[in-house]
Amino acid sequence: MFKKEVYSDRRNRLKKELKSGIALFPGNVDVAFNYPANQYHFRQDSHFLYFFGLDHPGFAGVIDVDNDKDYIFGNDFDIEDIIWMGVQPKVADMAAEVGIPNTAPMNDLTAFIADAMKSGRKIHFLPPYRGETVIQLSQLLNISNDEVKNSASADLIKGVVKLKEIKDEYEIAEIEKAVDIAYLMHTTAMKMAMPGVVEQEIAGTIEGISLALGGPVSFPIILSMDGQTLHNHNHGNTLVEGRMMVTDAGSETQLHYSSDITRTVPVGGKFNPRQAEIYQIVLDANVKAIEAIKPGVPYRDIHFLAARVIVDGLKQAGLMKGDTEAAVAAGAHTLFMPHGLGHMMGMDVHDMEGLGEDYVGYDETVSRSDQFGTAYLRLAKALKPGFVLTVEPGIYFIPALIDKFRNEGKFTDFINYDKVETYKDFGGIRIEDDVLVTETGNRVLGKPIPKTIEEVERTMTEPREWVKKEGFI
Ligand code: GLY
Ligand code: MN
Ligand code: MN
Numbered sequence: 001m002f003k004k005e006v007y008s009d010r011r012n013r014l015k016k017e018l019k020s021g022i023a024l025f026p027g028n029v030d031v032a033f034n035y036p037a038n039q040y041h042f043r044q045d046s047h048f049l050y051f052f053g054l055d056h057p058g059f060a061g062v063i064d065v066d067n068d069k070d071y072i073f074g075n076d077f078d079i080e081d082i083i084w085m086g087v088q089p090k091v092a093d094m095a096a097e098v099g100i101p102n103t104a105p106m107n108d109l110t111a112f113i114a115d116a117m118k119s120g121r122k123i124h125f126l127p128p129y130r131g132e133t134v135i136q137l138s139q140l141l142n143i144s145n146d147e148v149k150n151s152a153s154a155d156l157i158k159g160v161v162k163l164k165e166i167k168d169e170y171e172i173a174e175i176e177k178a179v180d181i182a183y184l185m186h187t188t189a190m191k192m193a194m195p196g197v198v199e200q201e202i203a204g205t206i207e208g209i210s211l212a213l214g215g216p217v218s219f220p221i222i223l224s225m226d227g228q229t230l231h232n233h234n235h236g237n238t239l240v241e242g243r244m245m246v247t248d249a250g251s252e253t254q255l256h257y258s259s260d261i262t263r264t265v266p267v268g269g270k271f272n273p274r275q276a277e278i279y280q281i282v283l284d285a286n287v288k289a290i291e292a293i294k295p296g297v298p299y300r301d302i303h304f305l306a307a308r309v310i311v312d313g314l315k316q317a318g319l320m321k322g323d324t325e326a327a328v329a330a331g332a333h334t335l336f337m338p339h340g341l342g343h344m345m346g347m348d349v350h351d352m353e354g355l356g357e358d359y360v361g362y363d364e365t366v367s368r369s370d371q372f373g374t375a376y377l378r379l380a381k382a383l384k385p386g387f388v389l390t391v392e393p394g395i396y397f398i399p400a401l402i403d404k405f406r407n408e409g410k411f412t413d414f415i416n417y418d419k420v421e422t423y424k425d426f427g428g429i430r431i432e433d434d435v436l437v438t439e440t441g442n443r444v445l446g447k448p449i450p451k452t453i454e455e456v457e458r459t460m461t462e463p464r465e466w467v468k469k470e471g472f473i
Helices: 004-018 046-052 079-085 091-097 108-118 131-141 145-150 154-164 169-192 199-213 273-291 299-316 324-330 357-361 399-407 417-421 453-461
Strands: 022-026 032-035 060-064 069-073 102-104 222-224 244-249 261-266 388-391 394-396 428-430 433-437 442-444
Touching: 004 046, 004 060, 004 154, 022 046, 022 108, 022 131, 046 060, 046 154, 060 108, 069 091, 069 108, 091 102, 102 108, 108 131, 131 145, 154 357, 169 199, 169 244, 169 261, 169 388, 169 433, 169 453, 199 222, 199 244, 244 428, 261 273, 261 428, 261 453, 273 299, 273 388, 273 394, 273 428, 273 433, 273 453, 299 324, 299 388, 399 417
Parallel strands: 069 102
Antiparallel strands: 022 060, 060 069, 222 244, 244 261, 388 433, 394 428, 433 442
């Protein structure tokens, strides 16, 4: 946990944003896995963690803006709980650690909210993403489940985004820890990417590194030779020479801050000329996009900068043709990169995405494109110091998309379909880093993870001495 002033300061700043009413933050509860007593590992709600810090199931936090008071509602453990779980701190002691003197049993929350509603006070809450929370809010507010989903407070969402999008020094340090764990996950994956190895062996090993050094992975690991499938969670292939392996994986620290890193490597450790050519284009897009990151620049401009680098490179490779600007304006690049350049990152790996991407990545100066591919851009607005975001360009050869665009006669001025057909067995390449926007530019977070062709090839052939050498274990 951070020191208690961090949490009281966040709550006080939220009060200034909200101006009136009550902000209700239901914490998460334990959720059954395959029968009631066998539960998923507990994951606290990220917004609750941000304002209340307590990583325990079954709590709710309340910020009473009108009376400038904060509350934790939750039940103390009884002797039965203690027998199974060991001695547990009292709710009041835990709340004191995050600067809250006011606590009450969970049952009192119903009357507290009912009284506030009777006095005509606004109850602000964020969009829930778990069924249990929808039911809890429905009961507390006396509205249907559907009404709960449609009644989240836009004022609270905007206030939370305004605070959380700027990461403070403590949060940045946590994210860097998460990237350093990802360094070990990715360099290990590189060293294991040899012919005959099954993808699952690598995915399982690097998930174990995350668990051993921090917490769970920050999202289900994407690891496959079939990297053309953007979120490929199937790890059943046996690696073969001549293919590339995409690994998109990150870790959560104990305070639940994330990393989200992608590397793509040639199975066996040596890029062949065709792989090297496409890889270098994606790397150039990654590096040039990062160079362009600074306050004031709309991230959508950087997305299009990366798209132009990709089109220029694919023209050199004979896969595209024509005027680069015109190709990007028409959206021809989306055959190869049908996704956005990146997203905010924090406790949630797609930070605050549950609040609505348009609240997080867009504002009154920039609205979402309706062009195929570009519409997936999660972050488009102007950058500010303190933003942490991902930069993740890619080039993919997706046979079904190539067939679709070709059959529809799309972008024939810009795409050399006959040559593209010969890449249908290629797979995909993505290179992703986590970047902080600073006052003057940017900083790539964490220990640099090999990404040039030379660095990747060297890393893949070095022995796995790293564990001791890097001082992690
Ligand atoms: N890990 C999914 C993504 O890169 O956004
Ligand atoms: Mn990723
Ligand atoms: Mn990402």
